[in-house]
Amino acid sequence: MPPLLNRICHIGFHVAEGQQLASNLMHQFGFELFATRMAGWSRQLAFRRGNAVFLVNERLKPGGREVSPVSSSGFCKNKGILYDVDLQPSVGTASNICFEAEDVPGISQSLEERGCQILITPTAVGDESGYVTYSVVGSIVGNVSHTLLDRSQYCGPFLPGFHVVEGASKKFQAGGQITHFDHITYACPQGSSQAVLDWYKNCLGFQRFLIHQQDDVADGYTIQGSGVGLRLTAMRYSGSGLTLLDQDCKIVLAESLSEQKNNQVDTFLEQHGGSGIQHVALYTTDIIGTAAAMAKSGAIFFKPPLAYYSEKSKEQEIRRVGQDLQLLKDHGILLDAEAGGNSGPGLHGKQYLMQIFTKPLFTEETFFLELIERCGGTGFGEGNIRALWQSVQNYMDQHA
Structure with missing residues (x-):
């Protein structure tokens, strides 16, 4: 096509x-x-x-x-x-x-x-x-x-x-540069992802791509256990008018496989009145500076459980790619050095990504924003999903 x-x-x-x-x-x-x-x-x-x-x-x-x-x-x-x-x-x-x-x-x-x-x-x-x-x-x-x-x-x-409109928002200290939309994530009912993939492929020319070495073409990338049940599948579109700043359009489909009451995907579907855009990821060239400037201006971010940074494997992962553990901890930034299946050689090549997620922008537990900085990592932070899931779940439990 x-x-x-x-x-x-x-x-x-x-x-x-x-x-x-x-x-x-x-x-x-x-x-x-x-x-x-x-x-x-x-x-x-x-x-x-x-x-x-x-x-x-x-x-x-x-x-x-x-x-x-x-x-x-x-x-x-x-x-x-x-x-x-x-x-x-x-x-x-x-x-x-x-x-x-x-x-x-x-x-x-x-x-x-x-x-x-x-x-x-x-x-x-x-x-x-x-x-x-x-x-x-x-x-x-x-x-x-x-x-x-x-x-x-x-x-x-x-x-x-x-x-x-001239000079409407000059008071904000911008911090790191945001260049483009990195990806868009849909929250979908269980069992609907394949139909969505087929529609975007047949109608708009999107192509399925694997986001992790354990991603299955038929079933997607599934994460289950410890209160988490989630399936992720992804597709992308590379248009004819793209520049380096535009990149390609990537859409991720998230559907819950969890029986946990009030999990965030099913809560989105209930409060939003059906499937839709759960979050949009903004690409930044300096996630620490960008997140710090936004937090100073009143933006509220999810922070992972403190145990995230004290896990020996995560601590080693962060230090191995040359990032400051305490700085990431202070800002609540997640790091995944296995993004896109780049484990093993990827660590030595310092291929990783960093990300952080805002709390919902509406009264309902629906839409939020993500900041993401890629340092060779091509995935979507699959290694951080458990920590993100738990931080969102803690927030929802507190507001139940």
Whole structure:
């Protein structure tokens, strides 16, 4: 299958007015608010750090003033256009992954012929900076949709109707650089991963890849025992317009195999109202500096059990790759020197990754962010899953 998509343009949220997501992205996580727009009953706020762009759709309360942004003759009027579907969710959700593409009408027709649900047919929208063409296709994962967007005829800062915001978040001390989205993780019901993999392969051209030497093509990578039951499978897409900062698009599927009451995957499914985007990983060139700056600004991270750092094997693993054990412990950063099956030779080659996870960004135990720095490690921190699982479980038990 020839490449259909180029690169991720942005990831979209839907939240109710009054939630703190937009403020927290800017003040706690150092994202720059660079463009805004009013669309019908929604306020759209675009944030960025490096090539990682979040688009927050805030649903305004009834009784507010509906505002129609700029429109251009000959194109669909911008009034009410979200470049997405209007979910009006009861809980905050990350639900849209927007891909840049070159032939939106052709791709949309091909997807429709394959039985995909086209939620918004190809539509042209413009302003004084040109025009874009987009469509929206529904996936088979809960409320997740994909906007297909052609910006080749547009020279504005983001999308038609958006207005530039100058110097909105200069007070944040950025710390390490965030360059792009590293991966996106879906929380899925038991037994659904293969259907999701098949849909993304047949419809969008994603390819399955193994994340660990114990990863099985049919069953994925399973972790069971000591209160943990989890299956991970992964897929990636390498588009034609990728740069070194974009990398490829990687999606990880997580499904619970645990009978433990209130485990985090099943809790997500219950509180979110079905499967969806559980977390987004942001790639940073300096995880210690980035995490420290975010924590200083009020971001709250999960910290692994103290026993994580006192285990002899983990202590040796950290020291062998040249990292400071106490520094990682102070910030709660996890290190996996066996990432992507690089055990043995990988340790001598210092191939590893470091990661840390925020607490949920919404009232519900659903969406969170991950920071990840790769030093040759290609996996997703499989060696840290038990520690992460336990830290999240401790948090959930305390808030039960």
